[in-house]
Amino acid sequence: MATFKDFRNHVKPNWCPGCGHFSIQAAIQRAAANNGIEPEELALISGIGCSGRVSGYIKSYGFHATHGRSLPLAQGVKMANDDLTVVASGGDGDGFAIGMGHTVHALKRNIDITYIVMDNQIYGLTKGQTSPSSSTGFVTKSTPDGSIEAPIVPIKTAMASGATFVAQSVSSDIKGLTKIIEEAMNHKGFSFVAVFSPCVTYNKVNTYDWFKEHIVPIDTIEDYDETDSNAVTRHINEHEGMLTGILYRDTERKSYSEYIDGYLDETLVERELKLEQDQFDDIMAAFK
Amino acid sequence: MISQLSWKVGGQQGEGIDSTGEIFSTTLNRMGYHLYSYRHFSSRIKGGHTNNNIRISSKEVRSISDHINILVAFDQETIDVNAHELVSDGVILADAKFKPTKPEGIEAALIQVPFTEIAQEHGSKLMKNMVAVGASARLMHLHSQDFEDMIYKMFIRKGQEIVDSNIQALLAGYEYIQNKSEFIEGDFELEKVEKRDQLYLIGNDAIAFGALNAGVRFMAAYPITPASDIMEYMIQHLPSVKGTVIQTEDEIAAVTMAIGSNYAGARSFTSSSGPGLSLMMESIGLSGMTETPLVIVDAMRGGPSTGLPTKQEQSDLMQMIYGTHGDIPKIILSPTDVEDAFYLTTKAFNLADKYQLPVIVLSDLQMSLGKQTTPVYDLSKVTIDRGKMITDQIADENGDYYERYEITEDGISSRPIPGVKGGIHHVTGVEHNSIGTPNEGSVNRKAQMDKRMLKVKDFSLDKPFKVNGEKESELLIISFLSVNGAVDEAVERIDNNITVIHMRQLFPVPIEALRPYLDGAKKISVIEQNYTGQLFNIIKMNYGGHDKMDTFVKYDGTPFKPVEIEDYINDIL
Ligand SMILES: Cc1ncc(C[n+]2csc(CCOP(=O)(O)OP(=O)(O)O)c2C)c(N)n1
Ligand code: SF4
Numbered sequence: 001m002a003t004f005k006d007f008r009n010h011v012k013p014n015w016c017p018g019c020g021h022f023s024i025q026a027a028i029q030r031a032a033a034n035n036g037i038e039p040e041e042l043a044l045i046s047g048i049g050c051s052g053r054v055s056g057y058i059k060s061y062g063f064h065a066t067h068g069r070s071l072p073l074a075q076g077v078k079m080a081n082d083d084l085t086v087v088a089s090g091g092d093g094d095g096f097a098i099g100m101g102h103t104v105h106a107l108k109r110n111i112d113i114t115y116i117v118m119d120n121q122i123y124g125l126t127k128g129q130t131s132p133s134s135s136t137g138f139v140t141k142s143t144p145d146g147s148i149e150a151p152i153v154p155i156k157t158a159m160a161s162g163a164t165f166v167a168q169s170v171s172s173d174i175k176g177l178t179k180i181i182e183e184a185m186n187h188k189g190f191s192f193v194a195v196f197s198p199c200v201t202y203n204k205v206n207t208y209d210w211f212k213e214h215i216v217p218i219d220t221i222e223d224y225d226e227t228d229s230n231a232v233t234r235h236i237n238e239h240e241g242m243l244t245g246i247l248y249r250d251t252e253r254k255s256y257s258e259y260i261d262g263y264l265d266e267t268l269v270e271r272e273l274k275l276e277q278d279q280f281d282d283i284m285a286a287f288k
Numbered sequence: 289m290i291s292q293l294s295w296k297v298g299g300q301q302g303e304g305i306d307s308t309g310e311i312f313s314t315t316l317n318r319m320g321y322h323l324y325s326y327r328h329f330s331s332r333i334k335g336g337h338t339n340n341n342i343r344i345s346s347k348e349v350r351s352i353s354d355h356i357n358i359l360v361a362f363d364q365e366t367i368d369v370n371a372h373e374l375v376s377d378g379v380i381l382a383d384a385k386f387k388p389t390k391p392e393g394i395e396a397a398l399i400q401v402p403f404t405e406i407a408q409e410h411g412s413k414l415m416k417n418m419v420a421v422g423a424s425a426r427l428m429h430l431h432s433q434d435f436e437d438m439i440y441k442m443f444i445r446k447g448q449e450i451v452d453s454n455i456q457a458l459l460a461g462y463e464y465i466q467n468k469s470e471f472i473e474g475d476f477e478l479e480k481v482e483k484r485d486q487l488y489l490i491g492n493d494a495i496a497f498g499a500l501n502a503g504v505r506f507m508a509a510y511p512i513t514p515a516s517d518i519m520e521y522m523i524q525h526l527p528s529v530k531g532t533v534i535q536t537e538d539e540i541a542a543v544t545m546a547i548g549s550n551y552a553g554a555r556s557f558t559s560s561s562g563p564g565l566s567l568m569m570e571s572i573g574l575s576g577m578t579e580t581p582l583v584i585v586d587a588m589r590g591g592p593s594t595g596l597p598t599k600q601e602q603s604d605l606m607q608m609i610y611g612t613h614g615d616i617p618k619i620i621l622s623p624t625d626v627e628d629a630f631y632l633t634t635k636a637f638n639l640a641d642k643y644q645l646p647v648i649v650l651s652d653l654q655m656s657l658g659k660q661t662t663p664v665y666d667l668s669k670v671t672i673d674r675g676k677m678i679t680d681q682i683a684d685e686n687g688d689y690y691e692r693y694e695i696t697e698d699g700i701s702s703r704p705i706p707g708v709k710g711g712i713h714h715v716t717g718v719e720h721n722s723i724g725t726p727n728e729g730s731v732n733r734k735a736q737m738d739k740r741m742l743k744v745k746d747f748s749l750d751k752p753f754k755v756n757g758e759k760e761s762e763l764l765i766i767s768f769l770s771v772n773g774a775v776d777e778a779v780e781r782i783d784n785n786i787t788v789i790h791m792r793q794l795f796p797v798p799i800e801a802l803r804p805y806l807d808g809a810k811k812i813s814v815i816e817q818n819y820t821g822q823l824f825n826i827i828k829m830n831y832g833g834h835d836k837m838d839t840f841v842k843y844d845g846t847p848f849k850p851v852e853i854e855d856y857i858n859d860i861l
């Protein structure tokens with residue numbers, strides 16, 4: 001069985017020392033190993049940004065796509081081969097600006113993949129512009145007088161879009177994050193994992209210390225019921241989106257492909273593709 | 289007795305015009321006639337004039353006609369809009385209900401038939417289309433039995449009662465004309481034909497059936513005219529092979545999902561039209577850069593922007609060739625007709641797998657939506673070749689990344705799919721080295737760029753075009769997609785040494801195969817449906833003889849009529 005070391009490759013990350021993305025990479029590697037997945041069974045699909053580089057730093061099948069498009073690509077992979085564990089990941093710009101349409105639709109579609117957002121509330125790769133999750137008043141290169149827009153709260157968007165698994169964590173908590181990703185991978189359906197991942201270079205406000213002060217782990221909330229969507233939404237609102245842990249789980253809804261008759265009998269990559277003559281004749285008869 | 293005629297039915301959209309044409313032509317197809325149809329419609333669902341034009345012939349036809357012989361009108365607008373297309377000995381069969389009148393100067397006869405009234409007598413005014421079909425059939429001296437059989441087949445699942453009332457309505461229309469026949473002057477009696485086993489379908493269905501046979505079990509697409517039928521065909525037929533279609537949130541998602549699925553080893557594709565293709569451009573580049581097989585169908589409509597969404601045009605060619613930023617290898621194909629649309633689509637998937645790049649199958653609205661008869665398809669001619677895709681475990685000696693982008697003699701490298709032990713590698717749209725790791729070094733950049741571009745540098749289909757005529761010619765005409773049929777018909781009428789080429793491979797431009805014909809022609813003309821002469825310009829870019837090259841374009845949204853091309857040829861010869 002593979003250990004997390006088997007998910008390491010020879011590539012040295014070009015992230016800044018201290019970048020939050022390192023821990024997310026480690027958590028993915030550990031979660032995969034803990035779940036008994038072999039490196040070739042994992043397909044990691046990432047977008048563009050500092051975050052997007054993660055697929056190149058893990059030894060598994062990896063596809064570094066275009067900006068904002070990791071989700072449709074990852075869904076295509078899963079539709080082709082249901083035996084794979086498919087993880088999509090990218091930054092807050094990737095997932096909530098250019099790729100927001102895909103995020104909402106992936107949530108409502110509920111294909112069985114895991115989506116990890118590496119949220120640093122800033123555009124890292126393009127050197128420090130405001131992002132969809134930047135707070136109002138946040139000063140960046142592109143908002144010199146402070147952002148005048150309201151921030152998107154990722155977990156709220158997820159809850160509002162029909163999510164069946166919603167979790168949030170901070171990258172400094174590798175242990176908690178690993179556990180969350182393990183469960184996300186095991187969840188049958190679309191798993192949304194938002195991770196606060198401080199950008200030490202361009203975001204001097206939302207730092208590791210800032211998060212330590214502001215996050216509210218759900219185990220500090222009495223009688224938290226992760227299956228009660230109304231209650232979950234209320235808790236998220238009450239704590240201004242700063243809750244961490246596995247926040248919501250819908251155990252009833254099946255994943256997308258399970259609703260399609262016979263689709264999962266055999267993965268597409270294993271199938272015989274050529275039609276039988278009688279099948280061919282039957283289908284062609286409609287043109288007569 | 290006549291060998292061919294053109295029949296048109298018109299009325300308000302949503303009034304059953306399509307189903308009238310459908311019943312009529314499906315029966316004629318079973319009888320063995322050659323058919324070619326053209327639907328005039330607008331983006332509205334209800335209301336607005338619509339018509340369905342079917343050309344019926346005892347010989348092969350692959351174009352709309354210059355004129356119409358029979359016009360079936362359910363409203364006055366149909367007469368006002370279309371009567372000028374009637375031949376002078378033609379006829380208008382109009383519903384007596386709206387008190388039809390003939391516009392000034394129209395010589396064709398006007399026969400009032402109480403379509404609605406007869407239908408009502410038989411139970412429902414909805415059956416007025418059956419009355420019209422019966423009347424038309426009698427006018428052409430066709431047996432009513434073939435139509436009765438078709439009605440039975442179409443309606444039996446709704447019960448014998450429905451079948452009977454529809455047949456009664458049909459026969460009433462038939463008899464009405466029979467009783468009037470002494471007042472009808474023109475000759476509408478169609479030459480009899482032998483029953484033949486043939487298909488009658490739109491190009492979109494041919495393409496979709498091709499994709500199904502190529503092994504597609506998953507499709508991702510977003511609706512758009514005139515491509516939606518492809519997706520709808522797949523939605524209807526994929527379940528029978530346990531496949532499925534995802535209607536995505538947009539075309540960017542559709543194309544990237546198809547890329548993801550192909551990357552993971554399953555044949556997948558998407559289809560759209562100009563606006564959707566514009567959105568897909570970045571991702572087409574991703575497929576080229578990452579060497580991921582991808583098939584896209586572009587059913588062209590009138591551009592730019594929303595343009596003429598329901599009208600004919602061929603103006604996406606330049607975008608298909610040059611639309612992606614940066615240089616990528618790609619292949620662009622254009623079926624010569626509906627028969628070719630099936631086989632060439634299956635081929636497109638093999639090419640995508642073999643060369644690991646995007647393959648675009650072009651169609652145009654008239655080929656995509658015009659129904660035509662075509663010989664039955666032959667399964668034994670369909671092959672599935674996945675190229676250098678690896679699905680079995682690879683001996684993993686060094687434990688490092690697999691050389692997915694290994695530099696090879698022909699530029700093509702092996703492609704293990706996710707799940708294959710020993711095949712792990714990275715894929716990225718960033719310039720990368722042979723194991724897929726980002727590498728922006730200039731030596732590597734040049735090596736990988738050369739490798740990718742080498743794959744189809746000298747690519748040519750076995751038959752990059754269909755040619756009719758000699759290398760030495762007075763005039764060489766080049767066309768593609770639905771224009772081909774009109775060109776052929778025009779050229780048949782002219783007694784001169786004219787060679788016709790129908791393009792199948794548009795890119796890479798098969799210039800070496802074309803050269804002997806280009807060199808041997810005294811004049812060359814590219815006939816196409818766009819403003820700038822896009823194919824003309826592409827050939828010009830690759831060929832020197834500019835002084836003898838001409839282009840004839842049409843961009844008013846309607847397909848070429850043979851006579852327009854005939855007149856043009858007579859002008860330049
Ligand atoms: C279509 C397109 N537009 C813009 C860019 C430039 N770009 C690259 S990454 C990025 C934003 C990165 O921010 P985020 O997604 O939050 O990732 P981070 O770098 O912060 O991890 C942008 C705008 C691009 N690559 N592609
Ligand atoms: S710029 Fe920010 S997000 Fe990018 S690597 Fe550096 S710390 Fe990480």
Ligand SMILES: [Mg+2]
Pocket residue numbers: 049091092093118119120121122123124131
């Ligand atoms: Mg970011």
